[in-house]
Amino acid sequence: MSDPVVYGLELDLDAVTFQGILVESGLAPRRPAEYPERLDRILRASDLIVTARLGGRLVGVARTLTDFAFCAYLSDLAVARDCQGRGIGRRLIAETRAAAGPETSLLLTAAPGVEGYYEAIGMARVPHAFRTDRER
Template sequence: MTIAYAAEPHLSAHEFQSILVASTLAARRPADDLSRLDQMLRGADIIVTARDGERLIGVSRAITDFSYCCYLSDLAVDAAYQHQGIGKRLIAETHRAAGEGATLILLAAPAAEGYYEKIGMTHMPKCWALPRKA
């Protein structure tokens, strides 16, 4: 199996929706709202994909200033392809695209909290948020 990683700034909302579902991330994203998914994609600064041939098997979507900080908003890997280093590679490619001078920040899905420490990320417990109103 050869996995190809690439920047795909024009990823379609349909493909994004499919990987959200295949990864189980759809439970925490507006996966049924293609218009909103498209807005999420168009507002991103970095979209990195992982493909097995033509099949989309992973995606990372981030917002960054390319200098100081990079918020990795979505990291999704098809459940059938997990535990093969694809998520770690998507994170590395996203960090490279943002600039290694930028701190990469993310909020972990509850089931993935232990994963990030295993791949060398530091837990930062002092995060604050204002919830979405819609």
């Protein structure tokens, strides 16, 4: 019997471990993964970090900015490639929603090419969203 995936809140997640899951998930090219100091700032400013561990190994993370009263922005959802397709991403989102509370709405920006995943798990597209891009 294989180990169960263990979900938890880890606000003290370190930058090196976070960097590892960004690489393992394929999300690293879309994040400043080559800058551990910047990853550390990102983590320290996060309100909610939900993790998935398998045998102690970090296999998934959901990182969110929220006020716990109205809105929550799920900025990073990363699952190691060798663990995708097991429901880990869906569970990370469910754990994030539970921790953010029933008064919050959850918003995220999908990486190109994976929009269908979010639709398949029941998230609605938001047609009237806007953004400005980072300078670096």
